[in-house]
Amino acid sequence: MFQKINLINALSLMSAAVWMYKSSVNPSVIHLMPFVGGIILLALNNGIREGSSEQIKVAFYFSIMYVIILMLLLFLENVLMEEGYFLYIISLLILSFLSVVTYIIEKRK
Numbered sequence: 001m002f003q004k005i006n007l008i009n010a011l012s013l014m015s016a017a018v019w020m021y022k023s024s025v026n027p028s029v030i031h032l033m034p035f036v037g038g039i040i041l042l043a044l045n046n047g048i049r050e051g052s053s054e055q056i057k058v059a060f061y062f063s064i065m066y067v068i069i070l071m072l073l074l075f076l077e078n079v080l081m082e083e084g085y086f087l088y089i090i091s092l093l094i095l096s097f098l099s100v101v102t103y104i105i106e107k108r109k
Contacts, residue, residue, distance in 0.1 A: 003048040005102045006041055006059050009095045013038030013066070016088045020080065030079050034092060037066055056103070063099040070096060 017035035021027050041062060047055030070093040073080055080089060 002056065002059075002099070002102045002106050003045060005095075005099045006048055006063070007045050009063065009099045010038045010041035010045065012095050013041065013092060016092055020083075020085055020088060024083055028079065034066075037062065060100065060103045063096050063103070066096040067093065067100060 013034040015038075017032050017038065020034075021031040024031055041059055044055045044059045044062075048059055070089055073089050074086075074093070
């Protein structure tokens with residue numbers, strides 16, 4: 001289950017980043033930062049499917065990092081909030097948080 005949630009999280013990070021970059025009035029590198037995170041999570045996805053504990057832990061920690069970054073983006077003034085990408089940030093935050101919760105649930109089993 002964690003592998004599927006991680007895949008959805010990676011694809012949503014990548015697609016939202018491209019969407020924000022393309023629809024921005026003044027595109028900048030900050031719009032593409034979720035894209036880099038999505039690529040890293042996508043690269044780890046095969047190892048997660050195969051059961052590599054190291055890659056599972058890295059994906060978990062990376063998801064936690066994205067939860068923290070996205071929460072900071074919600075509460076601090078930044079370019080993304082000024083351009084009205086509130087719903088994108090909320091949806092990415094929910095998916096990253098769901099990934100973290102899924103890992104914890106699977107780890108307890």
